[in-house]
Amino acid sequence: MKNSLLIFMMFLSFGVFSQEQKMSESEITAFKNSVNATAKNTKTLSTDFTQLKHMDFLSKDIETSGKMNFKTPNMLQWQYVKPYQYSIVFKNNKIFINDAGKKNNIDKGNSKMFDKLNKLIVGSVNGNMFDENEFTISYFKTKDFNITKLLPKDAALKKYVKQMELYFDKTGNTVSQAKMIEPSNDYTKIIFKNKIINAKIDDSIFNN
Amino acid sequence: MQKLMIRFSIISLFLLLFSSCAVKTVEGYDKKEVTSEIFKSPYFSDKNEDYVYKASISVYGNNFGGIFIVKKTNETTHRAVFTTEFGNTLFDFEISGNDFKVNHIIEELDRKILINTLKRDFMLLLKENFQVSEQFENEMFKVYKSPDNKRFNYIFVNKSDEKLSKLVHATNSKEKINIEYLSENNTLADKIIIQHHNIKLRIELNKLIN
Numbered sequence: 015m016k017n018s019l020l021i022f023m024m025f026l027s028f029g030v031f032s033q034e035q036k037m038s039e040s041e042i043t044a045f046k047n048s049v050n051a052t053a054k055n056t057k058t059l060s061t062d063f064t065q066l067k068h069m070d071f072l073s074k075d076i077e078t079s080g081k082m083n084f085k086t087p088n089m090l091q092w093q094y095v096k097p098y099q100y101s102i103v104f105k106n107n108k109i110f111i112n113d114a115g116k117k118n119n120i121d122k123g124n125s126k127m128f129d130k131l132n133k134l135i136v137g138s139v140n141g142n143m144f145d146e147n148e149f150t151i152s153y154f155k156t157k158d159f160n161i162t163k164l165l166p167k168d169a170a171l172k173k174y175v176k177q178m179e180l181y182f183d184k185t186g187n188t189v190s191q192a193k194m195i196e197p198s199n200d201y202t203k204i205i206f207k208n209k210i211i212n213a214k215i216d217d218s219i220f221n222n
Numbered sequence: 223m224q225k226l227m228i229r230f231s232i233i234s235l236f237l238l239l240f241s242s243c244a245v246k247t248v249e250g251y252d253k254k255e256v257t258s259e260i261f262k263s264p265y266f267s268d269k270n271e272d273y274v275y276k277a278s279i280s281v282y283g284n285n286f287g288g289i290f291i292v293k294k295t296n297e298t299t300h301r302a303v304f305t306t307e308f309g310n311t312l313f314d315f316e317i318s319g320n321d322f323k324v325n326h327i328i329e330e331l332d333r334k335i336l337i338n339t340l341k342r343d344f345m346l347l348l349k350e351n352f353q354v355s356e357q358f359e360n361e362m363f364k365v366y367k368s369p370d371n372k373r374f375n376y377i378f379v380n381k382s383d384e385k386l387s388k389l390v391h392a393t394n395s396k397e398k399i400n401i402e403y404l405s406e407n408n409t410l411a412d413k414i415i416i417q418h419h420n421i422k423l424r425i426e427l428n429k430l431i432n
Binding site: 071078094097100113174194198201 | 285307
């Protein structure tokens with residue numbers, strides 16, 4: 015009796031965790047097609063975000079927040095507003111940083127690593143990340159989300175990122191949560207809110 | 223007579239050299255009796271606190287920033303971690319008294335000279351107990367002098383509010399590193415500036431309020 019109760023409990027807790035189910039092959043194809051179609055039709059994207067940096071030794075996560083603007087083919091601005099002002103623009107293979115007025119440029123051509131991180135960031139915003147050459151990708155689903163888990167193949171990238179998880183909301187097929195897990199298992203989670211697709215975004219926003 | 227003159231000149235030259243070389247940190251201060259043998263730095267001493275700072279680093283004209291995180295993990299140990307704004311960990315150090323451990327550092331920063339510089343800065347910043355060997359005073363500050371291997375730390379405490387406001391790390395003849403603190407409540411440093419004198423390195427830390 016005791017044992018069966020234990021087994022029942024185990025199933026119950028297993029049930030809770032297994033809310034996340036593996037997608038079937040046909041589901042994967044359908045999901046990829048719809049995300050790619052959405053990405054193709056997305057000319058601009060603007061959204062608020064909240065970033066939570068989790069480190070095991072801290073009592074609470076470090077919370078920062080701001081706005082993100084993206085315009086095809088490859089202009090991206092991350093603007094932290096709280097609790098500090100910091101903006102970073104990825105444009106024309108360059109990175110422009112404005113750190114509370116202090117400006118700095120980085121030529122990405124010199125930094126393969128930055129290029130990869132840039133692709134990861136842009137990809138996690140527009141969902142264009144199904145590159146089997148770069149990642150080993152697995153697909154899951156829950157009631158509200160389709161989830162992709164990406165394991166980098168590149169040895170250099172692996173040192174920074176153990177796994178990237180993207181949560182696509184089922185209604186809009188865009189990324190609503192991204193989680194970057196470091197080799198130490200500490201992670202950064204970014205939650206996107208108030209997403210606006212294809213609103214007019216002036217190029218001047220990407221002048222940092 | 224001439225011999226005596228020469229000897230006198232040499233002695234005075236030495237005296238002149240010697241006095242002009244002596245560190246100027248407490249010049250014009252009155253020497254006082256040592257009132258307490260240990261000075262306790264208050265700013266990173268609470269185990270319950272996550273000390274999170276926005277960091278701006280300027281090194282030889284290049285600026286970059288990130289997030290600097292300190293946690294006192296037990297009575298003698300501090301963790302000091304630096305991440306980018308996106309959260310990627312750049313380095314992760316553990317400091318316990320005179321022990322210094324690199325838990326993690328990215329390849330691009332894994333240079334002995336850089337690690338040693340940061341090691342000295344963070345050991346100074348996170349040191350809690352300073353043995354006091356001499357004490358000085360002027361109208362504004364009480365200064366505790368504390369030996370640190372072959373060097374010294376001069377700890378400046380405001381007389382009016384008893385706040386630790388500056389730490390000068392110096393040799394016998396030269397100031398090497400200055401740390402300035404701004405604190406509202408005397409237990410938490412809201413702003414910290416670490417300024418090096420022999421290399422062009424300045425680290426500014428501003429406390430994040432979550």
